[in-house]
Amino acid sequence: MTTTLAPARPAADADRATFAALAAREVRRFAVNPVFLFAVAMTVWVLSTDPGNVTEIDSVNWIPAVFLGGFGMMATFWLTRSMRASEPIVGVTPVTLPARTAALCTVAIVPFACGGLALLRFVQLIPVGDPAYGAFSPSARIAVLVGQIVIPSLGGPLLGVALGRWVRFPGAAFVLFLILFGWGNLVTALSISRPDSTPLVVLRLFAPFSFFTLRGNTAHLTTWRGSPWFFLGWQLALCAIAVLVALLRGAEGRARLRIIRALGVAGAVAVVMLVLAAAGGFTHAVTA
């Protein structure tokens, strides 16, 4: 053993370099998280089916949302909480809590990219021109898929970070996952019975994931009300809110004020987008 002391550490001029290195570290930790690996494996398994076996989009499009989004949320929640016990140490390092939170938020790039790949595979399984997408225009069909596959893969993990920063209960992410899953199923079930009800459209879209078509047990395909494009806006606003809420933890002074102001803007945008999503699209459900 030696007691020789090292020279002072290298000049710490680069907040940006530290952030980049930390973000890369968190991305690596997330990418090897067993929960996330399981989610990826399940998504790959489901999407590796033969193209001929998939005849309706609603039997598959929720898979990436549930696994990459829902399980991704649980993985980032765990990742965020993992250093909680070491907070007395990490809390007095030069990297502030909001900076560490921002680094954690960057891990959502991984499931987002996986969601992008899942989208490409999905389009391979059911080309955009397929009647399985209902009465939507080709561009709206893309919006539906992005909103159902890619954005939940981004938003779920961001929500997990926010939850990890603010909620102490260790099972919070799982409980939230169940609530969101239950909510999605409930409003979908209600929408089947009353597809033209405006309040139900709002309730259906008041979620991070929503179906826009449903074949159900009949031979007919129903295209529901609601604008897929504005729904995308609503989802992205939710993502922004999740990031801002996460960053608010530990923010001080002017930064805190800026975050609160941005939260107000994001909240207003979210409301507008939800209203437009509910008001847009078809005026009534279209069954073909």
Add this chain to the structure above:
Amino acid sequence: MTASISLCDVGRTFGATRALAGVSLDLKPGVTGLLGPNGAGKTTLLRLLATALPTTQGQVRVLGLDPEVPAERTGIRRQLGYLPQEIGFPRGFTAFAYVDYIALLKEWTQPPARHAEVRRVLGLVGLSDLSAKRIRAMSGGQRRRVALAQALLGSPPVLILDEPTTGVDPEQRVTLRTVLAEIARTSIVVLSTHQTEDVAALCERVIVLDRGRVRYDGPVTDLVSQAAGRVWLADQPDPAASASWRTGTGRYRNVGARVRNDVEHVEPSLEDAYLLLRGGSPEHEPAGEMTS
């Protein structure tokens, strides 16, 4: 200019509980030991110095920087090593991975330099051979050394250690004393402990806290000398002593406030002096403040 920490009339309350009251100190490079009973305010004082806690009264300056100002607080943290009293470790981390993670948070962004530094500090605490072992599989003393290793990253100018030797075996304690003494040549090292022998072996200066106030602040030798003639051996516990206990030889070591000539005196230790200062037992009311 010599690096320093200064506290002026510093107080800290937690609700109705006053953890620190009117503490004024000036700390220079060297090892300063912090002694006191449980609840004396030692950990609170260290957390204030480590920027983990704001004051509710008074002023703290660490290396001339104000911890209340966010930018200056970051400046302090860049020059700080802190070992908290209690710490948990994340699952799945090895000793190397954990210290490496903290090094990253301490802005060691270049992997080769960071890895070399991590290996160095793990070597300082005698964990080179266990660097690949998962922390959760380590003993309490080994975990404590992992926590200490991260505090030593970059040989910081300010090193705040809350009970660094708890659970550490005697051999390692001696080694750690050597390491800390070396660092203290240029750094301000403040350590809180219940191990008076660590303070006696390592510290030039000792501060005794009691109920949030400074009871003694001065050289260790001065505190010990105040116990001269007040420690004696006897076959029975002496009713005149404020503290007495049976030693390994079967005789009783007595510590009392009054100087006695009719007994077998022994060389006082820092523990004796500390007990005398405390009045023999934790229940005693504090006497007046003593400074060297």
